[in-house]
Amino acid sequence: MEQIINLLINGISTGMLIFLLAAGLTLIFGLMDVLNFAHGGFFAWGAYCGVWFYSVTGSFMLSIVFAMAVGLILGAFTEKVIIKPVYGNHIMQILITLGLMLVLTEMLKVFWGPNQLSSTAPEYLSGSWQIGNVIIIKYRAFIIFVGLLVFGIVQFILKKTRIGLIVRAGVMNKEMVQALGINIKRVFMYVFMVGSAMAALGGAMLGPYTGSIYAEMGLEFAILAFIVVVIGGMGSFTGSLFAALLVGLNQSFLAYYFSELSLAANMLLMLVVLIFRPQGLFSVRG
Amino acid sequence: MMKTLLKVDSIETYIGHYHILHDISFEVHQSEVVVLLGRNGAGKTTTLRSIMGLNPPSSGAITFKDQNIHGLPTYKIANLGIGYVPEDQGIFNYLTVEENMRVAMKKQDAAHEERLEWVLGLFPDLKKFWKKEGGHLSGGQKQMLSIARAYVNENELLLIDEPSKGLAPIIVEKVMESILEMKKTTTIVLVEQNFMMASRIGDRFYIIDDGKIAFSGSMKQLNEDDQLKKKYLGIA
Numbered sequence: 001m002e003q004i005i006n007l008l009i010n011g012i013s014t015g016m017l018i019f020l021l022a023a024g025l026t027l028i029f030g031l032m033d034v035l036n037f038a039h040g041g042f043f044a045w046g047a048y049c050g051v052w053f054y055s056v057t058g059s060f061m062l063s064i065v066f067a068m069a070v071g072l073i074l075g076a077f078t079e080k081v082i083i084k085p086v087y088g089n090h091i092m093q094i095l096i097t098l099g100l101m102l103v104l105t106e107m108l109k110v111f112w113g114p115n116q117l118s119s120t121a122p123e124y125l126s127g128s129w130q131i132g133n134v135i136i137i138k139y140r141a142f143i144i145f146v147g148l149l150v151f152g153i154v155q156f157i158l159k160k161t162r163i164g165l166i167v168r169a170g171v172m173n174k175e176m177v178q179a180l181g182i183n184i185k186r187v188f189m190y191v192f193m194v195g196s197a198m199a200a201l202g203g204a205m206l207g208p209y210t211g212s213i214y215a216e217m218g219l220e221f222a223i224l225a226f227i228v229v230v231i232g233g234m235g236s237f238t239g240s241l242f243a244a245l246l247v248g249l250n251q252s253f254l255a256y257y258f259s260e261l262s263l264a265a266n267m268l269l270m271l272v273v274l275i276f277r278p279q280g281l282f283s284v285r286g
Numbered sequence: 287m288m289k290t291l292l293k294v295d296s297i298e299t300y301i302g303h304y305h306i307l308h309d310i311s312f313e314v315h316q317s318e319v320v321v322l323l324g325r326n327g328a329g330k331t332t333t334l335r336s337i338m339g340l341n342p343p344s345s346g347a348i349t350f351k352d353q354n355i356h357g358l359p360t361y362k363i364a365n366l367g368i369g370y371v372p373e374d375q376g377i378f379n380y381l382t383v384e385e386n387m388r389v390a391m392k393k394q395d396a397a398h399e400e401r402l403e404w405v406l407g408l409f410p411d412l413k414k415f416w417k418k419e420g421g422h423l424s425g426g427q428k429q430m431l432s433i434a435r436a437y438v439n440e441n442e443l444l445l446i447d448e449p450s451k452g453l454a455p456i457i458v459e460k461v462m463e464s465i466l467e468m469k470k471t472t473t474i475v476l477v478e479q480n481f482m483m484a485s486r487i488g489d490r491f492y493i494i495d496d497g498k499i500a501f502s503g504s505m506k507q508l509n510e511d512d513q514l515k516k517k518y519l520g521i522a
Binding site for chain 2: 162165166168169172173175176177178179180181182183184185
C-alpha cells in the first residue's frame with residue numbers, strides 16, 4: 001500500500017512537470033496553430049539556467065525566476081524571428097522548429113559542456129515527511145504544489161480576465177476574434193512567451209527532481225508533452241493537466257513494475273485515445 | 287446628396303490560385319441597406335471578406351469614411367467601425383452567450399453596458415440563454431447572437447452574410463425584424479439569397495455574377511423586373 005502511495009505521488013509530480021511543458025504547447029498549438037518542436041528546448045534551457053543561477057546566487061527561488069525570465073525572452077525571440085515568417089505553413093514550422101531545437105540543444109553544450117550537470121534541491125526542500133509508513137519526499141510535494149499553483153493562476157487568467165477570454169475565443173476561431181477588432185498577433189506573442197516561460201519553469205524544477213540534467217532532455221520530455229497535448233485535446237488547458245497526470249502516473253507505475261514498457265505504454269495510451277476520441281479528451285475547437 | 291460611407295473600387299481578389307473577384311466596384315451611402323445578390327459561388331461572401339481584409343484584394347481600392355482600408359489588418363478595419371456577421375456565424379461554441387458578447391465589446395464601461403442592454407432588448411432570446419454555451423444554441427439563436435455581437439459596439443457599417451441561411455421561416459421573420467430595427471441607426475451591406483427578405487430590407491442592390499457586378503439599381507426596380515430576377519437569381 002505504501003509503495004502504491006509513493007508511486008502515486010511520484011507519478012503526480014512527474015505529471016506536473018510534464019504539465020508545465022505541455023500546457024504552453026497546447027495553448028500555442030490551439031491558439032496559433034503552430035507546431036513548435038523547439039518547445040522542449042525552452043524546457044532544457046530552463047533547467048540549465050536554473051542550475052547555473054542557483055550555483056551562482058545560492059537562491060533556488062531566484063533561480064526559478066531567472067529560468068522563467070530566460071524562457072520569456074527565448075519565447076519572444078522565437079515568435080518574432082522564427083515563427084512569424086512561417087505562420088500557416090505547418091511543414092515549414094516543423095522543419096524550422098526542429099532545427100531550432102537542435103540549435104538550442106547544441107548551444108547548451110557550448111555554454112555548459114557536453115556532460116551532465118548535477119543538481120540538488122535547496123536544504124529546505126530536501127528530505128521527506130513520514131506519515132505512518134508513507135514517506136513523502138518534500139521536493140515532490142513542492143512540484144505538485146507549484147504545478148497546481150500555475151494551473152490555478154492560468155485558469156484564473158483564462159476564465160476571469162479579458163485577455164483570458166480573448167485567448168479562449170482565439171483558440172476556437174482566430175478569424176472571428178480579429179473581425180471583432182482584436183489584434184490576435186499580439187495575443188499570439190504573449191501566449192508564446194508565457195508558454196515558453198512555463199516550459200522553462202518545468203525545466204528549472206526538473207533538475208533537483210532527477211538529480212542531473214543533460215542537453216537532450218528537452219527532446220525527450222517534448223515527446224511526452226506532445227503525447228499529453230494529443231490525449232488532452234489540442235488547445236485544452238484543463239485537458240493538458242488531466243493528460244499529464246495520466247501520463248505521469250502511467251510512467252511511474254510502469255517504470256516500477258515493467259520498466260521497459262513505460263514510453264511504449266504512453267504511446268499506446270495515445271493510440272487508444274486517438275481511436276475513440278480523435279479530438280482528445282477535452283476538445284475546445286469551435 | 288447622400289454621403290458615401292464605403293467605396294469599393296475595382297477590386298480583384300484571389301483565393302489561392304483562383305481568381306474570385308473581377309473588377310468589383312460599388313458604393314454604400316450612409317443610412318442605407320445595400321444588398322448583394324447572386325447565385326451560390328458568385329463571389330458575394332468573398333466581397334465581404336475582402337472588405338474586412340480576411341481575403342485581401344490583390345488590387346483596387348476600398349475606402350471607408352474616405353480612408354483607404356485596403357491592406358490594413360482585419361482588426362484595424364473592424365476598429366474603424368465595421369461590424370461583421372460571417373456566413374457561418376462565427377460563434378465561439380465553448381463560450382457562453384455572455385462571453386460571446388463581452389469578447390466583442392470594446393470597453394466594459396457604463397456606456398457600453400447600456401448599449402449592451404439596448405441590443406439585448408432587440409434580441410430578447412439571448413438574455414434567456416445568457417449563461418448557455420454558444421454551441422448549445424439553435425441555428426436561429428446563433429444567428430441572432432452573431433448579429434447582436436456585431437451590433438454591440440456602435441459600428442457605422444454592418445456587413446451581414448446570409449442571415450437567413452438554414453433558418454425556419456418563422457425565425458427568418460424574427461431575424462428580419464431585428465435587422466429592420468437596426469436599419470434605423472446603422473448602414474448595412476447584406477448578402478442574401480432569400481429574395482423576400484432582401485427586398486423587404488434593402489434599398490439598393492448589386493447583382494454579382496461570376497465574380498463581376500452584373501447589374502445594380504434600386505430594390506423597387508428589381509422587384510418589378512421579372513426577367514432580371516429570372517436571369518440572375520433564378521426566380522420567376
